[in-house]
């Protein structure tokens with residue numbers, strides 16, 4: 001980004017309003033969600049959503065900017081022509097009640113994933129071991145931006161959370177997000193492939209929670225350009241049937257969970273029966289449940305580790 005001069009750091013309400021009108025027309029023509037225009041504006045300028053909706057921003061004589069109008073326009077054109085997700089352009093995204101830093105090194109945490117925290121909370125509330133589990137060691141496998149680890153740390157303040165990712169770049173973002181949320185003392189970060197960095201935790205984990213890559217490789221080219229051209233392929237590609245990583249998590253978890261511990265994953269709609277079958281075939285799980293997302297689609301599978309004695 002070019003260095004900003006003092007005059008770059010401010011715009012009139014009328015200037016921002018005119019830019020917004022132009023961008024809204026371009027968004028409509030390009031099939032981009034109109035809300036993204038306001039999202040970008042709010043990230044750049046000291047403006048409230050309501051003042052944009054009501055048009056009162058127009059009346060303000062001077063508005064402070066984080067970067068210049070020219071830079072705003074450059075990023076907007078990048079959104080339209082390169083289909084760069086707006087979250088990467090502004091460098092952050094809301095998730096639950098958190099604001100998370102994101103970069104192209106991490107998957108943009110999705111709204112549907114927010115539910116995994118509520119499912120974990122409900123599963124622990126139902127467990128006869130609830131106090132023990134809630135104070136135990138939890139893992140977010142494939143933490144990316146750290147979204148799930150942070151959500152778990154907020155929900156289970158007495159738990160110790162481990163966040164694993166094989167991308168060192170992703171872990172740096174996740175660590176920054178833990179600092180930003182004041183949760184850095186609750187979460188330990190591990191760089192490595194799935195259980196590899198956790199061998200010292202065998203038999204000790206209260207819960208394994210994960211949103212692993214689950215998209216069948218052949219489907220990757222059919223994803224929206226925002227996803228396939230910008231988000232890390234290593235966060236998406238689940239191998240031939242999409243189940244490579246889910247299979248590994250189902251097979252390895254019994255070595256790490258305490259009896260009564262929770263196994264909870266997100267998967268692609270339509271994979272519920274296959275994932276439940278993996279767990280049944282493994283033999284060490286009970287209470288296997290396919291859970292729906294808010295749109296009513298199978299999106300999560302949970303189970304309790306119950307070793308055969």
Ligand SMILES: C[S@@+](CC[C@H](N)C(=O)[O-])C[C@H]1O[C@@H](n2cnc3c(N)ncnc32)[C@H](O)[C@@H]1O
Pocket residue numbers: 106107108109110113141142143144145146147148164165166167170192193194211212213214234235236
């Ligand atoms: C679908 S993304 C989920 C990111 C984040 N948990 C979320 O829900 O937004 C999957 C994550 O798994 C990580 N990952 C992929 N393969 C891995 C492996 N073998 N070991 C550890 N992490 C892996 C990717 O780097 C990515 O961050």
